Amino acid sequence: MLTVWGRPNSINVQIVMWTAAELGLEVDRKDVGGPFGGLDTPEYLAMNPNGRIPTLQDGDLTIWESNACARYLAAKYGAGSLWPEDPADRAKADMWMDWKKTSLAGPMTTVFWGLVRTPEAERDMAAIGAAAQTSQALYAMLDKWLAGKDFVLGDSLTIGDIPAGAMAYRFMELVKDRPSMPNLEAWYGRLTSRQAYRDHVMLPIT
Ligand SMILES: N[C@@H](CCC(=O)N[C@@H](CS)C(=O)NCC(=O)O)C(=O)O
Helix, strand or coil: CEEEECCCCCHHHHHHHHHHHHCCCCEEEECCCHHHCCCCCHHHHHHCCCCCCCEEEECCEEEECHHHHHHHHHHHHCECCCECCCHHHHHHHHHHHHHHHHHHHHHHHHHHHHHHCCCHHHCCHHHHHHHHHHHHHHHHHHHHHCCCCCECCECCCCHHHHHHHHHHHHHHHHCCCCCCCHHHHHHHHHHHCCHHHHHHCCCCCC
8 A cells, every 4th residue: 555645736746646546556645735734743754854745655665756756656566558668768758757847847836826826916917927928838849749649658648748747737727828739738638538637636726
């Protein structure tokens, strides 16, 4: 039995929960972070000195950082499915996983905090609009990459789809005024038809 520490509306927790669900793994998820608190206790910091969610436990192993957790689950339990065996394929999956963290997360966090966590009267609409434009330009890159492919690596879902795919739900829901991106929209449609995505990513955005 795996344990994942983190509230379900955290995108980084969703990355791990969606990965585990795609692999058919049973998870005991514990509510911590946000309104639940609990990230600054000595017990939590002993597991995760970064004081953030998610934290994943699998037997004696404790790890944190959502992409590291997702990679671990895919490598251990998803050979031949989520985990690309070929080093070149794995590098391409890593590329899009790291891109979500290093390029996409910043502007999408501005959009999310601005539109979801900030009262309307206090919103900096210029900053939110600029971040939405940047997010859109970034997803346009993925749209181009997905031409002729069902998923990031081709025919089937892999770890390379997971972080950008989890963020795609927020992008589609929060950035409504965007140009047509047919490959991205078709890929997003494939994600939304998956029960694991519906159960762990398509939750109220709060
Ligand atoms: N790079 C980390 C980021 C972790 C992170 O910042 N998590 C946020 C939630 S998405 C958090 O812990 N926020 C504090 C809280 O929920 O109380 C990862 O990908 O796991």
